[in-house]
Structures are given as C-alpha cells and as structure tokens.
Amino acid sequence: MNSFPTPLDSLANRRQFLRYISATGLLATLDGLLPAWAREPAGLATGPAARAPGEPIDLFLRWQDLAFGGRRGRAITLNGTVPGPLLRLREGEDATIRVHNELGEDSSVHWHGILVPFEMDGVPGVSFPGIRAGETFTYRFPVRQSGTYWYHSHSGLQEQLGHYGPLIIDPAEPEPYRYDREYVVMLSDWTFENPYKVLAKLKKLSAYYNFQQRTVGDFFRDMSEDGLALTVKERLAWGNMRMSPTDIADITGYTYTYLVNGLAPGDNWTGLFAPGERVRLRLINAATMSYFNVRIPGLPMTVVQADGQDVQPVETDELQIAVAETFDVIVHPREDRAYTLFAEAMDRSGFGRGTLAPRPGMTAPVPGLRERPLRTMVDMGMDMSAMGSMRGMEMGGGKMPSGAADHGDHPGQMTGMAMGEGEQACVPGMTPCTGPEVGRHGPDTHGPGNTSVARVQRDRLGEPGTGLEQVGHRVLVYTDLRRLADDFDERPADREMELHLTGNMERYMWSFDGKKFSEVQGPIKFNYGERLRLTMVNDTMMEHPIHLHGMWMELENGHGRRIPRKHTISVKPAERLSVLIAVDAPGRWAFHCHLLYHMDMGMFRVVRVS
Amino acid sequence: MKITARAVLIAVSLLAFELPVLGEETSTPSGAPPGWPDPIEDSGIHSLVLVDQLEYWGSDEQDALRWDLISWVGGDYHRLWIKTEGEVLTAGAGGELELFDLQYGRLIAPFWDLLVGAGYQRVWGPGSDPDHLYAVVGVQGLAPQWFEVDANLRLSEKGDLSADLEAEYDLLLTQRLVLQPRFETSLALQEVEEFGVGEGFNAVRLGARLRYEIRREFAPYIGVTWNRKLGDTADLAREEGEDVEDFSLIAGVRLWF
DSSP states (O other): OBOOSOOHHHHHHHHHHHHHHHHHTHHHHHTTTSOHHHHOTTOOOOOGGGSOTTOOEEEEEEEEEEEETTEEEEEEEETTBSSOOOEEEETTSEEEEEEEEOSSSOBOOEEETOOOOGGGSOOBTTTBSOBOTTOEEEEEEEOOOOEEEEEEOOSTTGGGGTOEEEEEEEOSSOOSSOBSEEEEEEEEEEESSOHHHHHHHHHHOTTTTOOOOOOHHHHHHHHHHHOHHHHHHHHHHHHHHTOOTTOSOSSOTTTEEEEETTBOGGGOEEEEOOTTOOEEEEEEEOOSSOOEEEEOTTOOEEEEEETTEEEEEEEESEEEEOTTOEEEEEEOOOSSSOEEEEEEETTSSOEEEEEEESSTTOOOOOOOOOOOOOOOTTTTTOOHHHHOSOTTTOOOGGGOOTTTTSOOSOHHHHHHHHSOTTOOSSOTTSSOOOOOEEEEOOSOOOOTTOOOOOSEEEOOTTSOOTTOTTOSSOBOOGGGOOBSSOOOOOOOOSEEEEEEEEEETTTTEEEETTBOGGGSSSOEEEOTTOEEEEEEEEOSSSOEEEEESSSOEEEOSSOGGGOOEESEEEEOTTBEEEEEEEOOOOEEEEEEESSHHHHHTTOEEEEEEO | OHHHHHHHHHHHHHHHSOOOOOSOGGGSSSOOOTTOOOSOOTTOOEEEEEEEEEEEEEOSSOOEEEEEEEEEEEOSSEEEEEEEEEEEETTSSOEEEEEEEEEEEEEEETTEEEEEEEEEEEEESSSOOOEEEEEEEEEEEEETTTEEEEEEEEEETTSOEEEEEEEEOOEESSSSEEEEEEEEEEEESSOBGGGTBOSEEEEEEEEEEEEEOSBTTEEEEEEEEEEEEOHHHHHHHHHTTOOSEEEEEEEEEEEEO
8 A cells, every 4th residue: 555645754754854954044045946846855745635636737837047056057947946846647537737838939748658639748740739939728638547757848959958847647546565655756967058059069070978988098908908809800890880889878977967856966855764664766767868877775676667557566776767768666775874866877977866864964975987888789780690709799699599580570479589487688797698689680771861770680678778787786677577457458460560760870860760750751650449569670879768659669578468568668779679559549649769859850750540 | 251151051951951742731741730830850950160270380491371171051961061271371472272162062871971062272472373263073971990081073174183082080099189190192184283283193191180179169289290292293393493292390279160
C-alpha cells in the first residue's frame, strides 16, 4: 500500500525545516525560484485530495530572470518557476488544463507519454496550430493511465529555456508496492547561451562543445598499452570513417549546468527521509540533450516503473536514463546518514547532484567524474571479424549464437534466443559484453545526408549504456524490464515496417532513412486497428531516444507476454530493435528523436493513423 | 556589405528550397491543414565566416600580411561560398589577390561539396598590375583520416587552365592547443607570364601553425612556412632575379563567427 497523504511526522519535520531555513535565510534564496514541489523537503504534499477531480488547472507561460547556480539567466517559466508546477492528475478524471501564453511568441504544451485525443497532444503543426502569443488554449482529455510523466513545449527550442515540468497521475487502484515518502527528481540541462546560438555553432562546427577529444598524449598512452601497430590500426579505422570515438554528447558541460529539480549541483536539492523509510523517487529526464547515469552510492535502487508503466521490481545500483524517459525507483535508507544522488552526464563533462538526508543541511561525499567513455567499433557497426582484434573490439564474440546473423526479420524472437528469461546478459565489472549480430545493412547508404551505416546490426538490449560497461556494480539494462500487468495484446503483427536512424554529424543534419522531415512528401501511414511491428536500425554512432506520441511502443526485449510498454526508447549505436504497436489512436502523431536539436534538425516524422 | 548579405541570402534561399510539389496538402511532410506552422524548422539558413589565416610573415626578404578566408551561407545541401586568399607586402611594394572566388556549392556526398563559380585574381605593385577573371570548379570536404581538402580547377578568361590543391590537418596536442600542418600546390597547363607562372607544377607551400583556442572562435597562433617555386615558374623567377625558395616565421590569429 502506498501512503500518499503526508504522514504527520513528516509534517512536523517540514515545519521544523521551514523554521530552520527561515532562520538561516535560506528560504529567501530558494523561495520563488523553485516550484513548490521541489521546495518541499519532506516529500510531495500534493496528494490527490488537493484538487477535486476535473477541477481546471491554469498554467501561465512567461519570460523571467532566474538564477541557476548563482548566475542569472532568462528562462521561460511555468507559473513562475523552472521546472514548472507538478501537475497531479487522477486516473479516470477528465483533465482541464488552461495554458495562458504570455511569452510574446507562439508556444505549446505537450503531455509526454499521455494517451490523449490527438487534437490535445500539443504539437504545433501536427495536432493543432499552436498557442499564439497572448492566447489561452484549453486542453481537455480523459485520463486513462497512471504513473510518472512530464510535460514540455513542442515549439522550437523552448524546452531548452526551461519550459518543462513533472506530471503525475495517481492510479485508480492502489499500486503493488509500498513506500512512505515520494519525491520528483527532475533532471535537466540549462545553458546561459541562447539555444539558437548553440544550434548555429553546431551547424558551423559540430564538435564545438566537445573538449574531450583524443590528443597526441592519448595516442602515446594507448601505444604504451596496446602497442604501436594496434593503436595505429585503431586510429586509422576511426579516421577512415571520419568520426570521433569521443563523440558521446553534442552539447556538454562546457555550456551546460546540470540541474536536479531546477537546482545546480552547488545548490544541492535535498529530500529528507527518516531512517528505515522507503522513499520513492520519480526520476524524469527533462534534459534536451543529456543522458544521465544515475546512482546513489550506498543505496541500491529498486526500479518499479519505467515510462510510467509498472514493471516487475528489479534492484540495481545504477541506471542510465535517456532523454525523456522516466524511471520510478524505491530506495530504503536504513542508516542515519546522508546519501548523494549523483546524475553524471553520460559524456562525463559534468553532473547533477542532490542529497537524501535525515536532516536538512547534511551532505554526503560527491563522487568524482569517471573517465570519459569512448565509442567502439561495435558502435560503428563494423564487421569485427574482418577487422581482427582491435582496441575496443575485444568483445564477447562468444555470446553470438550461431545462425543469428543471417537475417533480421524477427528480432523479437532473436532477443529471446540470445537471452533466456532471468539471465543477466552481462556480468558487470567483467569483460565488456556485446549483443549478438541480428542483421546486416543493405546497399542503400541513405544519401549525402547520412555519413555511415551500421553494417553489422546487433541486439544491444542487454547491454549497459555507454560508459557503464565496466563500472563494477549492477546496471539496469532494457532486458531487465518486464511489464507487471498481464494485459499483453496477443495478436501477431499484421505488418512490419523498418526505419533507419541517420545523420551527418559534420553538417549537423539528422534524419530518418537519410531524409530530414522537410524532405519527405507526407506522413508515415499507420492503419487504424492494426498491430504493427516497427523495426528501428541506428546507423549513427550515437544513442537516440525515439519517442512516439499517442501510442505505446512495446519493446521486444525477449520477455514474451511481459515485454515492457514505453513512450521513449533509447536506440544504441548500430542497434537493431523492434517494437510492437497497437495502432488504436486515430489522428496525426509526432514521432521523433527526443534530443531536442536532433529533432529540430530533421529527425522527426508525422505518423498518420487512419 | 549589408546589401551583399541580403542578396546572398535571397539567392541562397532560392537555391536551398526545391520547388514545392503542387497539389493536395497531404503531400506536405506533416499532412496538416494548410496555414498551420511547420512543426520543426530543419532547413534554416546558416552561415560561417572563417578567417583561417590572418597573419604576418617575417622572412629575410620581404615581410607580408596574409589572409585566407572561407565563408558560406545557406542550407544543408545548397550553399553560397566566398573564398579569398592573398597577401600585401608590408614595405608597400605591392601585393597579390591570389583568389577571390564566389561559388555555388552542393552537398554531393556525405563529406563533400561540389563548388562551381567564378573568381578574380590580381597582382599589383611596381610595373604592370595584371588581373583576370576565371571560372572555377572545385571539390571541398573532409577526406578520410581527417584531411580538410580543397581542390580547384580554374579556367581564365584568356583560356589558361590551372589547378590547385590545399590540404590541412588538425593535430590536437591538448584540447585547445592544435598543430595544423598544411600543404598547398598548384599546377598550370600553360605559361602565364604576367603572373610569373610557368607550365607544369609551379609551386609548393608547406606550413605548420600552432594555435591556442582561447575560445573555439578565437585562436592566436605562431608558425613557419616554406615556399618553393618549381619548374618553369622557378626559371621565370630566376630570370627576374627573385628567390625560388623562402622560409618565413608566422604570427597570426584564426577566428570565425
């Protein structure tokens, strides 16, 4: 049983805390900068009782100067804060949300992961014309699901300017797990630069923000470790592709301040707990471009939800949260001590940080940034048998089941073959592990807008994310996710569709099948009522968090009737994966990479269901 | 300057967008009703002005100020390029506009643009000031192993054909300290006496510049360069009593916006 109404003891704690921070003047600093939910040290107080079902919610969009890490920046606020207010809905209610656009430019709000009638989905140019400056748009939709979600602008690059907030839907039926307290932990990336200037820089020099490139010094270090021949061979292989193995993130800590609930690392967002309590953390990655590797040193995390959908609880020590994903974890701190919540940017150019503590003001050691990861030849989709042994290539070839390499027609079955139920795909801290080959690329290289293809496509669902291959503790992988509900749609797929994720990093062009959005003649057609298998192949060497509006994607990760439902799926470099979609939502829907600048540069499609 | 920029922008806008397919509105990428905005703007106009070299050459002979500027404006597939390179002798003894190219470029392969256009070349100083216009076609891009390559074929108004090739490479000593070796050569199919150009390979220029990127956009540098005239060109220079080889120390700044 959960316990939403704040327990009396934490109320008392909260009053004590408020007295404490008023006395120290801290309150004045935090007040007004943060939404109420992030300021609430004792956990979320806004239970379902705080608002009558169906009572309208008002959101005001404004430009405002706000401080991030002690420096002022111009942000788009929702009801005066970044992130915006916590919208707490209840499954079964009819939501009414009035968005008042006081920005002086067009705007929009999209309810990420929420199944709504398409006119209410909030994508300008797809579901509606947008919310004009000075106008109010009233969103009305029935709430048919529950869990942790978020909302954000779908207009231009507004999301980078602070236009996002958390959305929780309380379930009609009690959840099957127990906790005493809950917090929203919303991760994001903030820049003091104008996002359009950031984009312009990437267009001129795509490696602008990468200050972790390989140098002459790295060459000599690798040479002393691997020998001259191997090092030269490896450098030549990368040089031949004209790609950098250090290209982990397009935009980095060089310009980003990573935020936890709107607070910079030094401002240390803190959530309180009483030792022995179970604390639910609703992790939301609202960053525009940053994947985070999240851990709480000393505290294992039990993942109970992914993308708002209950999963069979799985305990882990670290998880990678792709842009736009959510994970709900429950932690159970028993000791009377503080714990650091550490959200390391995937490229390790910076971090977001918060603290869980029994009392305010306590801190725990903040881990250092680990060594920056490198892309491998597997990420490049190279044929390793042809390349021979090479740095970053000494991967578990023994895991490759024979016969898996000939075709890619039924990736779902193949993942089942590769990993039996309950089998941990990789042994953390041991040798890096690479999934089996499940396909080969055809002759089409997708034109000048695409620089490379994944010649060898792998099932990488059991692999830890970039940088987590050898961390020496448990890491959440996609094959850990099993849906809890026994509501699998048994129909076999009526139709198969394949889509390649493509791009040209040099030009900073991003696309599907080599075509930017503006280059296609019309929407992708889904047939209403069909069961569709969509296969995605990532020809680029970066992860792309692919998001489908309006319908779930059921990730074929080998768990049969228990495959998880997701709204956002991170597709690894050179990965081939497939999802099942019950096409049950008529209308026009956006389908795109959720890296904001990739989406805006063309990695975007409209899906029309009719 | 302003008028030029606007003209360039209009010209490129015309080039950058293919004519929309007429007919039903469902043939738009979004399939949305007419009058709705585009959900994303993936074909905006961007630009770059890169002053790759703005530098002072000091040598035993004559000191000179040199520039090498590359700029483009346009979309992803179609761009308008302006390139110029030249030098002014500091003693006031003249200078040379080695090239001023105005070209249309199209992305023809993932790392390569094909450029076509026209250019102008001029030498001034004591004696006659020869100049000419030429048509130019070239390829520019990133070759395997990260070599920035720019190769051109030029046909002058007098019918003289020449070719040139530049290649440079960025070697990262640290994240901000970059050593850039650079190779240039040119080849003429006919003698062009007033420019002191002989038939065949006529010059090779090797340089190395060590820059420090205070910001990505602003990097002062020092360097060395070695120039050697070759073949008939070298003979022409000897006849004029000029050196066929020189070595210079360089100090300059690389900047872009």
